[in-house]
Amino acid sequence: MSPDPSSIAENLHAIREAIAHSGRDVQLIAVSKTVSTESILAALRAGQRLFGENRVQEALAKWPGLKTAYPDIRLHLIGPLQTNKIRQALGLFDVIETLDRPKLAEALAKEKEKKVPLPECYIQVNIGEEPQKAGIMPLESAGFIEYCKHALGLPVTGVMCIPPVNEAPAPYFALLASIARHHGLKHISMGMSSDYDIAIKLGATHIRIGQGVFGARKGGVL
Numbered sequence: 088m089s090p091d092p093s094s095i096a097e098n099l100h101a102i103r104e105a106i107a108h109s110g111r112d113v114q115l116i117a118v119s120k121t122v123s124t125e126s127i128l129a130a131l132r133a134g135q136r137l138f139g140e141n142r143v144q145e146a147l148a149k150w151p152g153l154k155t156a157y158p159d160i161r162l163h164l165i166g167p168l169q170t171n172k173i174r175q176a177l178g179l180f181d182v183i184e185t186l187d188r189p190k191l192a193e194a195l196a197k198e199k200e201k202k203v204p205l206p207e208c209y210i211q212v213n214i215g216e217e218p219q220k221a222g223i224m225p226l227e228s229a230g231f232i233e234y235c236k237h238a239l240g241l242p243v244t245g246v247m248c249i250p251p252v253n254e255a256p257a258p259y260f261a262l263l264a265s266i267a268r269h270h271g272l273k274h275i276s277m278g279m280s281s282d283y284d285i286a287i288k289l290g291a292t293h294i295r296i297g298q299g300v301f302g303a304r305k306g307g308v309l
C-alpha cells in the first residue's frame with residue numbers, strides 16, 4: 088500500500104509542530120530508506136529538504152536526480168559505510184553520521200589528503216554496548232573523537248546513536264548528550280519515530296524519523 092501524499096504532509100506538519108512547541112532548535116531528518124520516489128516527492132512538495140538514507144547503493148539510485156531538481160536537498164548517511172563505498176558516499180552525502188571505527192576514519196583521512204572535500208562527520212556511539220550494533224563503545228568514544236579530530240583532522244561536528252530497543256531510551260540519550268558536550272560537538276542526532284519527544288527534551292539537535300513521516304515500513308525496523 089502506497090501512503091497517501093496528504094498523510095505524509097500531515098505527518099511532517101505534526102512533527103514540525105512538536106518541534107516548535109518544544110522551543111528547541113531541532114532539525115527533522117526524514118528517513119526515506121525503502122521509500123518510493125513518489126512518497127519522497129510528496130515530502131519535497133510539503134517543504135521537506137533534509138533526508139536520511141542508510142544504504143549507499145540505494146541512495147545512489149534514488150537521489151542524484153532529485154538533487155538536481157531540488158538543489159537545496161541535504162542528505163545524511165545514517166547506515167554503515169564500507170571503506171570501498173567511500174568515494175561514492177562522499178559525492179552524494181552532506182553529512183556522514185556513522186563514523187564508527189578507526190579503519191573508516193583513516194580511509195576518510197586519506198581522501199582528505201588527496202584534497203577530496205569531506206562532509207561533516209558525526210561519531211556513531213554504540214550507546215547500549217550491544218554486540219550486534221555498530222558504533223564506538225562509550226568508554227572508547229573520548230579517545231576516538233580526539234583521534235579523528237586532532238590526529239586525523241577530520242571534520243567531526245556531532246554524535247549519533249541508536250539506543251537498545253525495548254528499553255527506556257532516556258538514560259542513553261542523556262549519555263550521548265553528555266559525550267557531545269564534553270567534546271564541544273554541537274550536533275546530537277538521536278530519537279526516531281517512537282521516542283523523538285524524549286530525545287528532544289534531552290538535547291537532540293537532529294531527530295531521524297522514517298515511519299512517523301512515510302508510514303509503516305515493510306520488512307521490519309532497520
Ligand SMILES: *Cc1c(COP(=O)(O)O)cnc(C)c1O
Nearest residue numbers: 118141165279280295296297298
Ligand atoms: C530506519 C532508521 C531510522 C528511522 O526509524 P523509524 O522507526 O522509521 O523512525 C532512524 N535512524 C536509523 C539509523 C535508521 O536506520
